[in-house]
Amino acid sequence: MSGKKGNSLFMYIVSLLLAAGLILTGCASGNGSTTEIKTTNTDKQSGKQKENVVKIGYQKNGPLVILKGLGTLEKRLEPEGYKVEWKEFTSGPALMEALNGGSINFGRTGDSPPIFAQAANTPFVYVAAGKSKFKGSGILVHKDSRIKSLADLKGKKIGFAKGSSAHYLLVKGLEKAGISYGDIQPSFLQPGDARVAFEQGNIDAWAIWDPFTADTEIHSNARLLKDGEGLTTDRDFFLANTEFEKNNSELIDIMIDEIQKSAEWANSHHDELVAMLSPLLKIDEKSLLKSAQRRDYGLDQLTKQIISEQQEIADTYVELGIIPKKINVMDVVDQERMAKE
Template sequence: MKYSKRLLYSLLCFVLSASVLLTACSGSNTAKDTTVNKKASAVKEKAIKIGYQKNGPLVILKSLGTLEKQLKGEGFQVEWKEFTAGPALLEALNVGSIDFGRTGDSPPIFAQAAGAPFVYVAAGKTKYKGSAILVQKNSPIKTQKDLKGKKIGFAKGSSSHYLLVKALEKAGISYKDIQPQFLQPGDGRVAFEQGNIDAWVVWDPFTADTELNSNARMLVNGKGLSTDRDFFLANKDFANQHRDIIDIVLEEIQKSSDWANSNHKELVAVLSPLLKIDEKSLLLSAQRRLYGIDPLTEDIIKEQQEIADMYYKLKIIPSKIQVKDLIDTGR
């Protein structure tokens, strides 16, 4: 069959037009699919990054797995990041690699003095009973006054640092009259057992473990000297943008704390393999503390301010700070 040139040209134009139209429609659908996928990906990628330490209350929450269930309905995932010490956790909070964390009382003071952008969102219960100055059972050190001139191990800038300063102050001893040995818990334990230090200042569960397994005697605990609280902290930007998520986290911390307080046997079974500390020591530690959250009352803020003032007085931090400046007033 023969076709005229005009007819062939018309047929060719029709085929090309149809092809272009189909491509355009396909491209439009692809663009829509890409947009939908991006939106779904964005929702999926929303996460709260939580910094924790093995010996803190957040590891209990992590082990129970309840927070993940609660935040799933809010479109949030939970990413857990482990830290060996509070200062490193605060640095991560500072640079935004985590959004939320918990430390002892002293690391936030050093971070504030360095200008880190974080806020206090809640306080933990006092745990002074397990924070102590330890000596060997046969040590000639019988009272706090006997610490004068002695080598004393403790973690610099930690809650144990403050406890020691307050104990010396109560005994009328100058900080300059001791030989401070800056040691993290692991190194402090070795130095204590080998007799390289005369006393060791540390917190539970290390206190309990050393009392039961290393021939240690508690010279004094934190009663009347230090409350030794945990503090729950958040990156300032994250707290401003996601107050509802922070509230859910705090609620779940309290729930997991209630569980821990009522289930010591199960609690120590969870913690023992993580901390590599025997269950008997962990049980002693659990029995002399109460897990939970306290609001940031004026009294608690005052406690924290007194610690900051002491560090400034000793020239451990370079400038005087006001703790209240970093209290999250939105809750």
């Protein structure tokens, strides 16, 4: 056999073997989905099995910190193959930005941050509402202040976090007293900075929420001029990234169920609750107990009335020029989770 013929025969045999290998590989792939699942759930570079992770944004003063502290969500999701990654935020607007950027899948804020986020086209949906907590939110003044009524706020310098639930509460308080928003001196401050400004007398009043309200009443010579009753329902809202919600409806059901269970625990275990929160918030137990006693933790199913409350907040911000355009809150509500009315 000549060299050329030998080489040709060798190449022919190799070609047959390669073709047979491809056919066998195709058959093995077609026998079931096991291979596909492993490939999908494996990091191609490291070859290690990937873990499913749900990323939750929380604030230390919000109800999700209770769920985190109890550790019950992790236990519930472990058999489902999920791990929980918690990310802390100092404010609702920052949490909404993370939801927009995809660094978290799920989170909770007060009533105003989702409205600003929707106006900025953030992809999210409302999945549940918290119970009203207006008793612990309000406008604080110094005990010896000459401010005795909402009407006395005219011309005063008032601290609050821009785009927060306290922002709306203040707007409604001024409206109730017949005062224009332009008749006050707004001072946009996050809670920590506002507390310092209040104690130093750099602001005349402070619109804020619990547990900061209670802590300031007890330790900073403050008087609650007006709580949120008749001004706002001041609800928490639980929100999910739009794409995450589309693909993880059952997972969100589990999360909502565990949030409700942790809320029920909080309502019936005030002593344990304040012991858990005190080191986290660096607020004494007396203040936290005062806060817990005037709040009912828990969830409400989304209803037309609750969405109407949100729409009123959004419309108010449009009228004041605080957000640039009119929005329809119902556009970003998970319709499958709305109460059947």
